[in-house]
Amino acid sequence: MLATLHARARDSMSADPILGDRIAEDLVARIDYDFGRFRMHRGWTTGVAIRARQLDTWAAEFIGRDPAVSVLHLGCGLDSRVVRLDPPSAVRWYDVDYPDVIAVRRRLYPDRENYRMIGTSVTDVRWLEQIPSDRPVLVVAEGLLMYLSEEGVENLVGGIVGRFPSGQLMFDAVGRLAIRLQRFNHPIRAAGATFTWALDDPRDLERWDPRIRLVTQLTAPDLPGLERLPAGYRLMIRALRLVPALARAGRLLRYEFSRPPGGTGRDEGGSAR
């Protein structure tokens, strides 16, 4: 989470920011940590900023249609999404991460109306019982699911789809190739993190649970904003189109789900564990 925070701060400090996250910049200045160890390069900074901006756009679309929703921002780390989007107070927003991360977050972010931080592992799905199940839900998981086991992701997705009447899930996922190539991803290595869950076929989630439908998938070359990369990176990304396995190494995905008419939700009919 410190690597992605640092990337957003670097974007904000640049002459022509993509996300312009001033809070990330402020937090990096306040946190006593050797951020230089990530050896952040322009490709990473731009990639993180583009990913965050796209998820912000999708989240704002969802909330903009009807603010009477709950937002579960999973693996929130120190990300300022709730401040960037500044949702109306009708939105119930939950920032969720491990307890030690939430303890740090509480020291850095003030309270807001209808805003809660929950310290838990997301895969221990009992935490979902704290969220009222009467509203549609938006789930945003940025830079999270690739660090979980497949069983953990299936449990989490099954728990969410079983509990809420309808909603959207939006997240980034890596393919198996990215897992094989992760030793070349310096910031991930420097953070001591390991990719474990790969999603090569986004339709797998539809097979886990028939209530889920894939709405949008963007591979790296499709992402709006790539023209902001230096020429060398742009060329590399364009070349990705020629090698489908590489293009699929990272994706941004948006799904929706809804309960069948007359259904009560709670895990009937679905195959998700």
Ligand SMILES: C[S@@+](CC[C@H](N)C(=O)[O-])C[C@H]1O[C@@H](n2cnc3c(N)ncnc32)[C@H](O)[C@@H]1O
């Ligand atoms: C790469 S960071 C991304 C943080 C944030 N989304 C961002 O973009 O800056 C991954 C985050 O997921 C959290 N995380 C990883 N596994 C988790 C789990 N099982 N339960 C809750 N949080 C988890 C980490 O603590 C970390 O904050």
